Amino acid sequence: MTTIDWVIVAFYIVIAIGIGAWFTKRASRGTSDFFVAGRSLGWFVAGTSIVATTFAADTPVFVAGMSRAEGISANWFWWSVLIGQVATATIFAKLWRRSEVLTDVEFVQFRYGSGTYTTILRLFKSLFNGVFFNCVVMAAVTLAMVKVTTVLLDLNPDNWYSVLGLFEINSTWLVLLTLGTVGLVYSALSGLYGVVYTDMVQFVLAMVGSIGLAVIAYLDASSGEGLMAKLQASPDFNGDLLQFFPRFTELSWPLFIFVVYIMMLWWSSAPGKGYSVQRLLATRSERDAKLAFLWYAFLHYVIRPWPWIVVGILSLIYFPGIEDSETAFPLMIDHFLPAGLKGVMVAAMLAAFMSTIDTHLNWGASYVVNDVYEPYINPNAPQKHYVLIARATMVVIMVLAIIATTLIPSILDAFKFIGVFFAGLGTVLIARWFWWRVNAKTEIVALASTIIIASLTLKFLPNTTVDGVTKDLFTLRVLITTLSVAAIWITFAFITSKSPTQADVAFHEKMQIGGKGWYKVSAVQSKLPEGIVEWLLVMAILLCILLGTGKVIFHEWGIGFALLAVASVLLIPFIRSLKRA
Structure with missing residues (x-):
């Protein structure tokens, strides 16, 4: 790191604090401003903010390392989510914005109406997502950032410093504590305004x-x-690393994993959740919400993947034999980037860390304040009081995340459990939009079933090691949990829901979804078939561009340009559909 590199890093931190100060007065007006930016975001800002948030500090490290160690086809672990997230854009984004809720947890009240079961469900989701899940994610990202900063900033972990005479931390943790504090300060000052506009700067960097x-x-x-020729000369290279799909000519565990990813893993992401829904709720209109998520999908699956994958694959040439594949990305940064551009990359990695922290702090506080404190503890306070409580909550969540970081071995196990947990809930989270029989009790049954079945699969289907090779049974656990939970809650819904409730009628009057799932409530014609057609069209375009680009990069010119040509043709009906959006 040269002087100019450090200047660039410092410049970004100053910009982040400045943005926080600029929006402080506006964010302090009330919870709508603090948590959803007064519903003022255009599609470009909202979509860019979502993709910037998904660029956590560990994301390029993970993708580059996975591509190097397991090959390009391993990226279907996250590419498969494209299927669900395109459905979010074409089917669910408009519906979320139409609901006008402040958080995706508040949707529980909006959908099911008041009642004991609704209260239980809302409180559980608020505390689980807002505190526990947020702390797990922030802890995992912080530990990943330790690896990045140690390499990029050439820090000596043996150098220890006293903090206010209370305790000592090494140089790496001192940097991360400083960055985390900066993220807390500007996000607590400016709410979602500061988060999304610092995201814009972070994504460009x-x-x-x-x-x-x-x-x-x-x-x-x-x-x-x-x-x-250089790749083939690397001792760690084999031709399978450049395969975009597992081999279909033979039954194998990688093929089974791929099929489950494509057929099932995306279900939980389809309706949207968490901070991505928060951005949709913050847009100006239903059209902005849809365009925001389409823009996010394009950036996330077309623009961003290949730089990381290319760096990971090419690291085989320059750094053969490294034990930890996840050090490949920071090593390539240190090896190739000149002064100035290295500062931009380091600032981007540090900004990515801050972006993840600030989003999870604001998002977590929105659950605690909007879905616990305001409705159940202090329902009639002034709006500025709720903003004050939100800022205090962000400080508490930050402290809990720091404590959680020290417990990371057990947290990683919990994180794997959460992956199976959310997959099991996918079917009910989709169905509650389109079927009047789904109610709060149904969703609680699905939650309880998921917890029990996911726990049993973890106990009785642990990862196995044969001849020194570990087989991760995560995919099998997802398959069993998802199908079992769906069978349980669907049966329960048929048995217990005999006729539509007043809450069902009120929900449909507002949302006007229509279709066979609401035939007992309304004869409104469903627009779901149009959404499904657009879903298939957008998926085809994105996958053709994604795979075509990769084929061209690795010199498979014919199939690469053919895929890009197909995408160009499909763009014609897609653009027409956008004009009708």
Whole structure:
């Protein structure tokens, strides 16, 4: 790191604090301003903010390391989520914005009406998502950032510093504590306004740095005897690493994993959740909500993946034999980027960490204040009081996340459990929009079933190790949990829901969803078939561009350009559909 690199990093931190100060007065007006930016965001800002938030500090490290160790096809672990998230854009985004709730947990009250079961469900979801889940994510991201900062900033973990004479921390944790505090300060001051507009700066830095690194490394690898020759000469390289799919000619565990990912893993992401829904609720209109998520999907699955994957694959040429594949990305940054551009990349990585922290703090506080404190503890206080409580809640969540970081071995186990847990809930979270029989009791039954079945699968289907090779049974656990939970809650819904309630009628009057699932409530014609057609169309376009780009990068010119040509043709009906949006 040269002086100019440090100047760039410092400049970003100053900008973040400045944005926080600029929006403080506006954010302090009430919870609508603090948590959903007064519903004022355009599609470009909202969509960019979502994709910036998903760029956590550990994301490029993970993707590059996974691509290096397991090959390009391993990325279907997250590429498969495209299926669900395109459904969010084409089917659910408008519905979320139409609901006008402040959080996705408040939707429980909106959908099911008041009652004991609704209260139990809302409180559980608020505390589980707002506190426990947020702390797990923030702890995992913080520990991943330790690895990144140690390499990029050349920090010596053996250097210890006293903090106010109370305790000592090493240089790496001192940097992360400082960055976390900055993120807390500007997000507590400015609410979602500060979060989304710092996200804009962070995303520009991240893409300039990532694309710059990939281009420089790619051009260097392509010189002399050529990229493919250099890869084949690497002792760690094998041809399967460049395969985009597992082999379909033989039954194998990778093929089973791929099929489950494509057929089932995306269900829980389809209706949208968490901070992505928060951005949709913050948009100006239903059209902005839809365009925001389409823009996010394009950036997330088309623009962003290949720089990380390319860096991971090419690291086999420059750093063969490294024990930890997740150090490949920071090592390539340190090796290739010149002064200035390295500062941009380091600032982007630090900004990504802060972006994750600030989003989870604001999002977590929205659950605690909007779904616990305001409705059940102090329902008639002034709006500025709730903003004050939100800021205090963010401080508490930050402290809990720091404590959680020290418990990371057990938290990682919990994180795997959460992955199975959310997969099991996917079917009921989709159905509650389209079927009047789903009620608060149904969703509680689904929750209880998920907890029990996910726990049993973890106990009786642990990962196995044969001949030193570990087989992760996560996918099998997801399959069993998802199908079992769906069978239980659907049976329960048929048995217990005999006729639509007043809450069902009120919900449908507002949402006007229609279709066979609401035939006992309304004869409104469903627009779901149109959404499904658009869902398939957008999926085809994004996948053709994603895979076509990768094929061209790794010199499979024919199929690569053919896929890109198909995407170009499909863009014509897609653009027409956008004009009708």
